[in-house]
Amino acid sequence: xxxxxxxxxxxxxxxxxxxxxxxxxxxxxxxxxxxxxxxxxxxxxxxxxxxxxxxxxxxxxxxxxxxxxxxxxxxxxxxxxxxxxxxxxxxxxxxxxxxxxxxxxxxxxxxxxxxxxxxxxxxxxxxxxxxxxxxxxxxxxxxxxxxxxxxxxxxxxxxxxxxxxxxxxxxxxxxxxxxxxxxxxxxxxxxxxxxxxxx
Amino acid sequence: xxxxxxxxxxxxxxxxxxxxxxxxxxxxxxxxxxxxxxxxxxxxxxxxxxxxxxxxxxxxxxxxxxxxxxxxxxxxxxxxxxxxxxxxxxxxxxxxxxxxxxxxxxxxxxxxxxxxxxxxxxxxxxxxxxxxxxxxxxxxxxxxxxxxxxxxxxxxxxxxxxxxxxxxxxxxxxxxxxxxxxxxxxxxxxxxxxxxxxxxxxxxxxxxxxxxxxxxxxxxxxxxxxxxxxxxxxxxxxxxxxxxxxxxxxxxxxxxxxxxxxxxxxxxxxxxxxxxxxxxxxxxxxxxxxxxxxxxxxxxxxxxxxxxxxxxxxxxxxxxxxxxxxxxxxxxxxxxxxxxxxxxxxxxxxxxxxxxxxxxxxxxxxxxxxxxxxxxxxxxxxxxxxxxxxxxxxxxxxxxxxxxxxxxxxxxxxxxxxxxxxxxxxxxxxxxxx
Numbered sequence: 001x002x003x004x005x006x007x008x009x010x011x012x013x014x015x016x017x018x019x020x021x022x023x024x025x026x027x028x029x030x031x032x033x034x035x036x037x038x039x040x041x042x043x044x045x046x047x048x049x050x051x052x053x054x055x056x057x058x059x060x061x062x063x064x065x066x067x068x069x070x071x072x073x074x075x076x077x078x079x080x081x082x083x084x085x086x087x088x089x090x091x092x093x094x095x096x097x098x099x100x101x102x103x104x105x106x107x108x109x110x111x112x113x114x115x116x117x118x119x120x121x122x123x124x125x126x127x128x129x130x131x132x133x134x135x136x137x138x139x140x141x142x143x144x145x146x147x148x149x150x151x152x153x154x155x156x157x158x159x160x161x162x163x164x165x166x167x168x169x170x171x172x173x174x175x176x177x178x179x180x181x182x183x184x185x186x187x188x189x190x191x192x193x194x195x196x197x198x199x
Numbered sequence: 200x201x202x203x204x205x206x207x208x209x210x211x212x213x214x215x216x217x218x219x220x221x222x223x224x225x226x227x228x229x230x231x232x233x234x235x236x237x238x239x240x241x242x243x244x245x246x247x248x249x250x251x252x253x254x255x256x257x258x259x260x261x262x263x264x265x266x267x268x269x270x271x272x273x274x275x276x277x278x279x280x281x282x283x284x285x286x287x288x289x290x291x292x293x294x295x296x297x298x299x300x301x302x303x304x305x306x307x308x309x310x311x312x313x314x315x316x317x318x319x320x321x322x323x324x325x326x327x328x329x330x331x332x333x334x335x336x337x338x339x340x341x342x343x344x345x346x347x348x349x350x351x352x353x354x355x356x357x358x359x360x361x362x363x364x365x366x367x368x369x370x371x372x373x374x375x376x377x378x379x380x381x382x383x384x385x386x387x388x389x390x391x392x393x394x395x396x397x398x399x400x401x402x403x404x405x406x407x408x409x410x411x412x413x414x415x416x417x418x419x420x421x422x423x424x425x426x427x428x429x430x431x432x433x434x435x436x437x438x439x440x441x442x443x444x445x446x447x448x449x450x451x452x453x454x455x456x457x458x459x460x461x462x463x464x465x466x467x468x469x470x471x472x473x474x475x476x477x478x479x480x481x482x483x484x485x486x487x488x489x490x491x492x493x494x495x496x497x498x499x500x501x502x503x504x505x506x507x508x509x510x511x512x513x514x515x516x517x518x519x520x521x522x523x524x525x526x527x528x529x530x531x532x533x534x535x536x537x538x539x540x541x542x543x544x545x546x547x548x549x550x551x552x553x554x555x556x557x558x559x560x561x562x563x564x565x566x567x568x569x570x571x572x573x574x575x576x577x578x579x580x581x582x583x584x585x586x587x588x589x590x591x592x593x594x595x596x597x598x599x600x601x602x603x604x605x606x607x608x609x610x611x612x613x614x615x616x617x618x619x620x621x622x623x624x625x626x627x628x629x630x631x632x633x
Contacts, residue, residue, distance in 0.1 A: 118493045126467045
């Protein structure tokens with residue numbers, strides 16, 4: 001009896017809904033799934049297709065420096081060997097990157113200004129590759145990392161004295177916003193314009 | 200007057216100018232350069248052809264005054280002649296001008312808007328033609344035709360290539376050291392016709408001009424990844440050389456300009472490749488796990504000299520263009536890098552790190568016979584003059600880090616400054632078209 005009343009009631013509700021007439025607009029798309037990771041760019045409310053990162057890259061970089069002690073590892077002249085100190089820093093980088101899988105890292109290698117220009121580019125790349133290989137071995141997914149060499153084009157220290165030039169032999173972990181992948185809710189939509197006179 | 204201007208403004212011209220005052224003595228050939236006639240005075244983009252004829256004669260005189268072996272006179276105070284006489288001089292009429300040789304020629308407007316420039320060199324004593332050149336050029340390009348005529352005359356007299364049509368590409372650096380602004384600049388060998396080819400929005404390095412001076416390969420950080428780009432010498436037609444996303448750098452043209460040798464870095468390993476200058480699929484020449492970079496072709500195009508740290512430190516190696524027969528040629532101590540083969544094929548210029556300074560050196564193309572030419576704090580990036588007599592390089596000042604261009608004679612001596620509007624780096628000196 002109760003079941004019968006329920007069925008009747010739902011049928012009545014459906015009938016009244018359809019009797020009420022048409023929907024003027026299609027339903028808005030389903031909301032984006034909730035992402036568990038902080039720092040993942042969420043769709044901004046009201047603006048489908050526009051991403052607003054919850055945490056900006058500079059904030060995340062501060063966090064990385066705080067947890068790992070530094071975003072830089074240093075090398076001797078001509079060397080691409082990771083010292084124990086560098087390995088400790090990079091292990092912390094790896095843990096941080098594993099905790100933040102939705103942030104990419106650009107591993108930027110540099111050489112000191114007393115290398116010739118071509119060799120400096122090659123040496124920066126070799127150092128960056130050494131760091132990337134260490135991070136991958138520590139569990140960071142390879143697609144989260146890219147490497148680039150600046151050669152000797154971006155010295156960190158303005159002075160070029162014998163005592164300071166070696167400071168430029170370094171690899172810096174630079175965080176990057178991942179390239180936007182087009183999500184279903186980001187697909188461009190054409191909304192029908194409300195016609196004047198229609199309710 | 201023009202000559203005095205050019206020496207005071209451009210130190211490049213100064214180095215060979217010294218002896219022009221002792222004109223008649225010292226085995227110089229006195230060369231008469233009357234103004235070039237024109238069959239019909241026509242207005243063109245570059246001015247009236249009659250005026251161009253005067254300017255070409257002036258330019259030839261100006262070019263040849265910078266040499267030790269030719270003393271040019273004119274175009275003032277010399278008799279005029281007709282275009283017909285240019286190809287068949289009336290020797291008796293030129294007998295009393297006190298010159299040993301005579302330049303004639305003419306300028307003629309073409310139907311397509313360009314001009315014909317024809318020039319001859321005659322030996323007045325033996326009454327014979329020594330050489331001739333003819334060009335169809337845009338009317339605004341008359342100066343290059345004049346440079347090439349002067350170069351041909353210099354070659355006919357001395358059997359050496361003239362520098363007059365050669366050009367120099369370099370990187371002009373402004374801004375701070377940590378945020379530098381780098382632009383590729385081009386100028387004539389004597390510092391005239393200076394212009395910028397890139398505008399400094401991205402960092403660019405190591406421009407290399409093709410031997411004919413028509414194209415420039417360089418490395419750019421555009422898009423965040425260092426890669427080789429190639430453009431025409433006027434900055435147009437700029438494009439990526441390779442279709443690859445790998446990091447590529449250190450480009451260098453082959454002597455015929457058809458092939459570019461370069462370095463590509465993949466997973467921490469840098470090797471040398473060659474590719475067609477129009478792009479295409481690169482061919483790998485070295486396979487060692489060390490860094491192989493800075494390739495430079497021999498003038499016959501059959502060998503490549505390059506640097507490699509496969510032995511532990513950077514040293515200089517030679518291989519055939521197919522990658523076979525790699526052998527080390529630098530055994531003079533220190534770390535040796537950025538080798539460049541001289542246009543006459545005899546020598547290789549390089550830079551040497553001796554533990555505290557970097558200097559420019561030269562060695563025989565087969566190795567040995569090494570000589571260090573400079574003793575700055577950091578002298579690097581050598582580039583040869585077309586006549587293989589000079590090496591231009593970049594000097595970095597200790598402390599300030601400011602770069603400047605200098606050139607040093609292979610005979611040694613104090614380097615001469617090459618005047619540039621801004622601090623300069625990475626010079627590349629073109630060849631000359633014979």
